[in-house]
Structures are given as C-alpha cells and as structure tokens.
Amino acid sequence: SSELTQDPAVSVALGQTVRITCQGDSLRSYYASWYQQKPGQAPVLVIYGKNNRPSGIPDRFSGSSSGNTASLTITGAQAEDEADYYCNSRDSSGNHQGVVFGGGTKLTVL
Amino acid sequence: QVQLQESGPGLVKPSGTLSLTCAVSGGSISSSNWWSWVRQPPGKGLEWIGEIYHSGSTNYNPSLKSRVTISVDKSKNQFSLKLSSVTAADTAVYYCARLLSSMAVAGTYWFDPWGQGTLVTVSS
Numbered sequence: 001s002s003e004l005t006q007d008p009a010v011s012v013a014l015g016q017t018v019r020i021t022c023q024g025d026s027l028r029s030y031y032a033s034w035y036q037q038k039p040g041q042a043p044v045l046v047i048y049g050k051n052n053r054p055s056g057i058p059d060r061f062s063g064s065s066s067g068n069t070a071s072l073t074i075t076g077a078q079a080e081d082e083a084d085y086y087c088n089s090r091d092s093s094g095n096h097q098g099v100v101f102g103g104g105t106k107l108t109v110l
Numbered sequence: 111q112v113q114l115q116e117s118g119p120g121l122v123k124p125s126g127t128l129s130l131t132c133a134v135s136g137g138s139i140s141s142s143n144w145w146s147w148v149r150q151p152p153g154k155g156l157e158w159i160g161e162i163y164h165s166g167s168t169n170y171n172p173s174l175k176s177r178v179t180i181s182v183d184k185s186k187n188q189f190s191l192k193l194s195s196v197t198a199a200d201t202a203v204y205y206c207a208r209l210l211s212s213m214a215v216a217g218t219y220w221f222d223p224w225g226q227g228t229l230v231t232v233s234s
Binding site: 100104 | 155157169172205215218220225226227
C-alpha cells in the first residue's frame with residue numbers, strides 16, 4: 001500500500017500564514033482530506049476534496065494539490081488552531097483498495 | 111445528522127480477541143458509504159484498520175489483514191471489529207468513522223463523522 005508523508009512539526013506566529021504539506025503517490029489519483037485533532041478529542045474534518053470546507057470550519061482553512069503533494073493552508077493562524085493535523089486519501093495501489101493516513105503534523109502557534 | 115458510537119471492553123488480555131461495535135444513529139448503514147475502523151496508539155498517529163460496505167464487502171490494512179474481521183449487522187444498524195491475537199502494541203484508542211465520497215468529483219473521499227473513540231488496553 002501507499003504512504004503519505006508529513007513534516008512532524010511546524011510552527012507559526014499568531015496571525016501569520018502556515019502551510020502543512022502531505023506527499024504520496026496516492027495523491028496523484030485521489031484528493032487528500034485533512035483533519036484537526038486536539039488532545040483527548042476525535043479528529044475533526046477541516047478540508048476535503050479540491051478545496052471544500054465543512055460547515056463550521058473557518059474560512060482561514062484552505063486546501064490545494066499539485067501532482068503528488070497536497071497542502072493545507074491556514075491564513076491568519078489563531079491560538080485555537082494549535083493541534084495535530086492529519087492528511088489522508090483513498091489508496092488503490094496494486095490489487096489493494098483502502099485508505100492511508102499521513103503521520104501527522106503538530107502545529108504550534110507562537 | 112449521522113452519529114457514531116463505539117462500544118466494547120476496555121481491557122483485553124494478550125493473545126485474546128479485541129471486539130468492538132459501532133452503532134450508527136441518525137442514518138442508515140445501508141447508505142452508499144464505506145464504514146471504517148481507525149486506531150491511534152497513545153501518543154502516535156492515526157492508522158486505518160479496515161472498512162466494510164453494507165453489502166458485506168471489506169477492505170483491510172495489509173499489515174493487519176491476517177488478524178482483522180469487520181462485519182455489518184443491518185438489522186441493528188451497526189458494524190463491528192474483531193482483532194485477534196492481540197499484544198500490547200494493539201493498545202490504542204479505536205475510532206469508527208464513515209467514509210463519504212463525492213458523486214460530482216472523482217477521487218474525492220473523506221471521513222465524517224467520527225465516533226468519540228474508545229480506549230482499548232491490552233494487558234494481563
């Protein structure tokens with residue numbers, strides 16, 4: 001099966017813009033979706049598809065993709081955005097169909 | 111809206127079988143979606159375990175495939191996970207989640223909603 005690679009940790013100054021990336025072969029065929037997870041809580045969907053936000057997700061969150069790389073951008077990061085972020089995608093490599101997650105990126109808002 | 115709730119023993123003995131159920135409310139498990147199990151060991155990332163369609167078709171993570179069985183009970187609107195021959199490495203928070211897909215844009219999949227998660231500890 002495929003793998004998705006994320007930077008383990010990223011930091012951003014309050015109010016600045018940060019990009020979290022996710023790389024993997026499955027992203028050439030499938031869009032990534034992105035999840036925010038705070039300590040002790042279940043993951044929450046923040047971006048899916050080309051650049052879709054579920055209701056209730058602030059518009060400072062956006063997504064993009066190119067080739068084998070997907071990106072989550074937070075424009076004007078807030079203190080409450082400090083969390084772990086995971087990407088995932090469908091995976092259909094070889095005869096296997098399933099789902100793959102990135103290792104997660106810990107975002108620190110300074 | 112659809113809500114998911116995991117249930118099952120919080121403690122399993124080594125070499126035993128972990129069994130969890132995910133109850134679906136606010137919608138039908140027979141809708142055109144895949145239903146998944148995802149786990150997260152303490153302090154680590156998310157790992158996809160496997161998925162089931164209401165027809166009974168399944169896909170599993172190759173690394174766990176030999177030990178995993180996912181089943182569906184349409185009469186109870188729920189699906190279940192069994193993981194055999196467990197060790198301490200299987201200690202994790204286990205989540206169930208619905209995998210949605212876009213009819214309009216190919217290649218678009220996402221998990222929503224997620225259950226709240228249940229901690230399963232493997233220990234004697």
